[in-house]
Amino acid sequence: MTGDALLWRPRQVHDLMFRIDGFGWYPPELRDGIGFRWSGPGRLASLRIPFRCGGAGRGEIHLVEPVPGGVEVFLNGHPMTIEPRSEGAMEVLGFAWPAAAMAGQDVAELWIAVPETRAEGMPSPDAPGGRRLGVAVSCVVLEPGAAEGRVPEGATDAEDALPLLIGRRWMARHLAVEASGFAFTPAEDGEALEVTATALRLAALSLPRLAWRLRLGGDGEAGLVADWRAADNPGLALPVAGVVVAAPGDDGLALDGLDGLASAFDRVALAALLRDLIGPFRRWLGAPRGVGAVGDVPGGDVPRLAAWQVALHRARAAATRSLAALAAESDLPAVMSRVPAGSIFGAAGAAARAVG
Amino acid sequence: MRPLVPPAVCLATSVPPALKREVAPAGDLGALWQRRCVASWGGTGWRAISVNPEAEAAALAAAHPGLEIRAVGRSAEAEYGRPFVWIDDLFAALEREAEGELVGLVNSDIELAMSPAERAAVAARARDGALVIYNRTELRHPGQRIGPLYRYGYDLFVMPRAVMRRLDMRGFALGVPWWDYWMALDALLRGVPVVLVQNPSARHLAHAQAWSTRNWERAIGLVVRRIGAARARLEAERARLLREDGADMLTATVMDTLVGAIRFDARAGYMGAQINHGVGTLLGLAIVRLVERHAHRLVAAGQDAPAEGLAA
Numbered sequence: 001m002t003g004d005a006l007l008w009r010p011r012q013v014h015d016l017m018f019r020i021d022g023f024g025w026y027p028p029e030l031r032d033g034i035g036f037r038w039s040g041p042g043r044l045a046s047l048r049i050p051f052r053c054g055g056a057g058r059g060e061i062h063l064v065e066p067v068p069g070g071v072e073v074f075l076n077g078h079p080m081t082i083e084p085r086s087e088g089a090m091e092v093l094g095f096a097w098p099a100a101a102m103a104g105q106d107v108a109e110l111w112i113a114v115p116e117t118r119a120e121g122m123p124s125p126d127a128p129g130g131r132r133l134g135v136a137v138s139c140v141v142l143e144p145g146a147a148e149g150r151v152p153e154g155a156t157d158a159e160d161a162l163p164l165l166i167g168r169r170w171m172a173r174h175l176a177v178e179a180s181g182f183a184f185t186p187a188e189d190g191e192a193l194e195v196t197a198t199a200l201r202l203a204a205l206s207l208p209r210l211a212w213r214l215r216l217g218g219d220g221e222a223g224l225v226a227d228w229r230a231a232d233n234p235g236l237a238l239p240v241a242g243v244v245v246a247a248p249g250d251d252g253l254a255l256d257g258l259d260g261l262a263s264a265f266d267r268v269a270l271a272a273l274l275r276d277l278i279g280p281f282r283r284w285l286g287a288p289r290g291v292g293a294v295g296d297v298p299g300g301d302v303p304r305l306a307a308w309q310v311a312l313h314r315a316r317a318a319a320t321r322s323l324a325a326l327a328a329e330s331d332l333p334a335v336m337s338r339v340p341a342g343s344i345f346g347a348a349g350a351a352a353r354a355v356g
Numbered sequence: 357m358r359p360l361v362p363p364a365v366c367l368a369t370s371v372p373p374a375l376k377r378e379v380a381p382a383g384d385l386g387a388l389w390q391r392r393c394v395a396s397w398g399g400t401g402w403r404a405i406s407v408n409p410e411a412e413a414a415a416l417a418a419a420h421p422g423l424e425i426r427a428v429g430r431s432a433e434a435e436y437g438r439p440f441v442w443i444d445d446l447f448a449a450l451e452r453e454a455e456g457e458l459v460g461l462v463n464s465d466i467e468l469a470m471s472p473a474e475r476a477a478v479a480a481r482a483r484d485g486a487l488v489i490y491n492r493t494e495l496r497h498p499g500q501r502i503g504p505l506y507r508y509g510y511d512l513f514v515m516p517r518a519v520m521r522r523l524d525m526r527g528f529a530l531g532v533p534w535w536d537y538w539m540a541l542d543a544l545l546r547g548v549p550v551v552l553v554q555n556p557s558a559r560h561l562a563h564a565q566a567w568s569t570r571n572w573e574r575a576i577g578l579v580v581r582r583i584g585a586a587r588a589r590l591e592a593e594r595a596r597l598l599r600e601d602g603a604d605m606l607t608a609t610v611m612d613t614l615v616g617a618i619r620f621d622a623r624a625g626y627m628g629a630q631i632n633h634g635v636g637t638l639l640g641l642a643i644v645r646l647v648e649r650h651a652h653r654l655v656a657a658g659q660d661a662p663a664e665g666l667a668a
Binding site: 005006007008009010011012013015017018030033034035062085087088089090139141143 | 473474476477481494495496502503504505507508551554562637641644645648651652653654655656657
């Protein structure tokens with residue numbers, strides 16, 4: 001038998017002893033020579049791992065001890081079916097991800113949720129009442145399904161193409177949505193998400209407040225409807241009933257509803273607003289709630305929040321595609337340099353700054 | 357063209373005259389475990405030799421009649437307090453004994469549960485010029501087949517003879533801490549591709565730590581000095597690694613300073629032991645992370661099961 005009967009599958013090992021990107025984790029610890037971090041104090045923790053994989057794959061979460069009641073795991077918002085196995089005193093949570101979970105992503109964002117946290121019972125200076133502990137993770141392993149070699153990197157999708165088309169520096173100056181704060185409020189039993197941006201700036205547009213409502217659905221599968229008319233925007237007359245993130249056949253994701261807008265400025269602005277929502281959503285999710293309880297689940301429903309995450313990722317992909325198309329067919333610097341007469345943002349927006 | 361016979365691998369180790377492994381409630385299963393380990397190393401073109409000080413050879417031959425034993429006239433007892441065998445002596449034995457181009461080291465208390473396909477895959481990768489190394493799987497009882505992967509150590513090394521000749525293992529002995537970290541790190545620093553395999557194929561019956569603090573400190577001293585010597589010639593590479601790591605220069609400088617603060621005699625001054633153990637642990641973790649960038653799992657084509665699961 002020769003060596004090619006088996007395949008060398010590369011695996012990325014993410015050791016939680018080192019610096020991590022995410023929320024809901026305590027500092028690293030060592031026990032019996034094994035490094036790990038406890039999640040907590042909330043029951044949701046996130047890990048963002050730089051990772052590019054064009055297809056399906058499998059992963060493992062190595063725990064230093066089992067978790068009573070089980071663990072929910074989401075990868076980029078997609079729920080994972082967990083296959084736990086004991087390895088001595090440790091437990092390994094295995095999962096396999098579908099290609100959709102990593103499509104267009106350069107980060108594997110894992111959410112790990114426990115049914116409830118438990119009190120450690122040992123007071124510390126940071127937690128006089130004792131820490132609230134979730135799950136003790138030693139490492140996370142990600143294995144792309146590719147059989148041989150590292151997954152090649154390349155600028156192949158719209159996410160990469162847009163900055164190539166219009167320039168990163170220009171994008172950062174003219175298409176980045178800035179706000180002093182974003183608020184997300186689950187509404188209608190979690191079926192909708194109210195979004196409010198305060199002190200919003202986008203190119204020539206400057207608004208003290210802009211609100212809109214997001215609803216899941218639209219194309220039957222993790223679609224998203226963004227509705228500016230349903231929200232309370234005093235002083236503004238936004239006639240946009242809905243911009244829908246849809247998957248029109250083989251063309252991939254797209255925004256449906258922008259074409260009804262007469263102004264190119266408005267089309268670009270709404271697309272940019274949808275494109276930049278995932279970052280504020282992530283920050284809102286990881287923000288402390290109550291008395292410093294990072295990882296508390298707003299609305300109490302992790303699968304619903306994961307569905308929002310998937311929808312916002314899709315919105316970003318669709319908006320990026322739309323912006324790339326708009327950039328290809330119009331002079332974006334000129335378009336975004338002023339709020340035109342007749343804009344849906346009206347006079348309030350037009351009172352804005354001039355951007356050269 | 358692919359050869360019809362997979363490449364032969366000659367492994368070297370140093371089997372102790374007696375092995376103790378207390379397993380509740382059975383008691384000492386060390387002799388049983390050692391026999392299993394010895395029996396597991398050969399097969400599909402692989403063979404193993406045990407290199408031991410002359411004083412151990414007769415007793416060892418009586419305990420393991422089939423084991424190929426090569427006696428050496430010295431040991432590391434004066435330096436490390438026990439008759440460990442120098443890695444350089446293992447390498448010298450491999451130079452003499454290996455029929456083919458591939459050689460390796462295995463810790464003597466490791467049972468290899470590798471299918472012929474897995475052995476062939478490892479040999480093929482090593483023949484391409486890589487140093488292939490394995491993490492071990494920790495068992496609490498010889499009857500177990502699965503256990504946690506121990507990511508903080510390496511127990512099987514397979515490489516071409518040409519790679520072995522490039523490695524600088526002076527001062528390290530089998531059984532002394534840090535030799536495994538240094539072998540992997542030295543290979544990386546010399547531009548040798550390192551492939552870490554995380555299949556559950558190198559089984560180890562767990563036991564309490566057997567090495568001494570003194571030896572740990574002595575061996576980390578070797579690692580630190582060698583890193584220092586390598587730094588000058590590798591400054592550009594180090595800068596690239598820092599960039600890829602996202603580590604800023606301040607962090608790197610602090611780490612350098614800390615590593616430089618390791619006192620090779622922990623009793624030499626206030627907080628000596630604390631500094632050594634804290635910084636040494638950090639250094640070890642950094643090496644583990646570096647090596648894990650090259651982690652792989654061997655799987656059967658079209659299947660997702662680990663190779664070991666398909667073996668027997």
